Amino acid sequence: MPIIAPDTTALPQDPEGILDLAVRSMFQLFSSLSEGMFIMDMSGRIVWVNEGYRRFLPALGLDTVEDFVGHMVEEVIPNTQMRRVLETGKPELIDLLTNRAGTFVVSRLPLLADDGAVIGGIGMVLFDQPETTLQPLIAKFARLQQELEDARRELATQRSAQVAGGRRAKYTLASFVGSSSAAVEVKRRARRAALSSSPVLLLGETGTGKELLAHGIHAASPRAGQALVSVNIAAVPDTLLEAEFFGFVAGAFTGADRKGREGKFKLADGGTLFLDEIGDMPLALQSKLLRALQEGEIEPLGSNRLIPVDVRIIAATSRDLAALVREGKFREDLYYRLNVLPIRVPPLRERQGDIPALVEVLGEDLAQRSASVQPELLPDAAALLAAQAWRGNIRELRNVLEQAVLRSDSAAIDAAQLAAVLRESGMEPRAPGVVVGARPSLQGDAGLLRPLAEQVAELEQRAIAASLLVHRGNKVAVARQLGISRATLYDRMAVMSEKQTSI
Secondary structure, eight states, X not given: OOOXXXXXXXXXXXXXXXXXXXXXXXXXXHHHHSSEEEEEETTSBEEEEOHHHHTTTXXXXXXXXXXXXXXXXXXXXXXXXXXXXXXXXXXXXXXXEEETTEEEEEEEEEEEOTTSOEEEEEEEEEESOHHHHTHHHHHHHHHHXXXXXXXXXXXXXXXXXXXXXXXXXXXXXXXXXXXXXXXXXXXXXXXXXXXXXXXXXXXOXXXXXXXXXXXXXXXXXXXXTSOEEEEEXXXXXXXXXXXXXXXXXXXXXXXXXXXXXOOHHHHTTTSEEEEETGXXXXXXXXXXXXXXXXXXXXXXXXXXXXXXXXXXXXXXXXXXXXXXXXXXXXXXXXXXXXXXXXXXXXXXXXXXXXXXXXXXXXXXXXXXHHTXXXXXXXXXXXXXXXXXXXXXXXXXXXXXXXHHHHHOSSSEEOHHHHHHHHHHTTOOOOOTTOOTTSOXXXXXXXXXXXXXXXXXXXXXXXXXXXXXXXXXXXXXXXXXXXXXXXXXXXXXXXXXXXXXXXX
């Protein structure tokens, strides 16, 4: 469907002609201002797409425009809700859409005939990088949503939490800060896992937020009103683990409490048992844990009586359990029993776009704990933080931020202060614009012997990445600063995205 430009040499004078011209002008305006736009007919078949939307086609697995136009919308756009507009005839002005092409802020508008009948629909991509463009708004919304969920949970579970001895979730899934595609996927999997009673296995490096996710899954589950009991296996001596898990009766061993004690399984009865660092569990105890999971019953130390328990297991580890199984250090049958709903929690270097929101949330928490003003990171400091590898992930980020806050005489923190803290922590600060995880450039003569085009492309990518960080994803400002068109900027960013994906 071609766009017909208005004839400015003969402007209409009648009201209907002016209205028709206004409609066409507004259509052209929306098409040019949006990041992408398409039209479908009343059957849901795509009949037109503008130039802006065509750049998304490769990420959708489509080679040509012909692979997109002429096809039903569900066939070419995963997770689309455009069909809903055809069914209801109502516009959806703002919504988030996530698929393999990324996360987008979209609008869905119905096309109506003169009699009000739905004859098609218009889909528009308003922002293609909401994690950077709308980060402050998304972060504030996430905090408000978290506070609302916390208040609701507090009211709903106050009585049952008292019965459970005060053991309840401290966080919700909204506490897992991030709007990047990786963070959105983790929260999506966690929400689905919360609806099941099967074991969940959280896999990820230390400091990525596995314990927070465990709390969030419990809080979103039907067991939210019951106890959440946590055991850090790595922190309990091997000789005490069995008693910690299953409890003991009076006189079970020398020095035992004369009244006996209930174990974590019994305390979590009806609720959730979170087993942190499950990879550190000794082999001798793994068989007993497996039996408790399979049979739903435990036997306290020194007792001959089996006690039935109803416990949902969430386990977490930073170790490679599959490798431990191959080495004979972890039971294969227990591994399969736990690995029912695995969720990989990505390291911070794989979701660098979430760092500004994390810094804001961590800074707010630090300010509340110390009754001080929330720290403000200057643009060069924010860019420096976003460029680091963060081997310790969010825990390391919080540590560096807290050190910088304690050493600063003012609320404003610059890059020099952060660089000093990073060096004292044993990190060599990465310059803003260096792609984390990318192959390091060669130095000296060997680096200069690379093709000139490769060196120029690398320099361009560093400049674009640094400018995006400084301008917080504002592509208009980035293009203006670098002296290039938006179309050129989109092309360069597409190349950068392909390289990141291939790493």
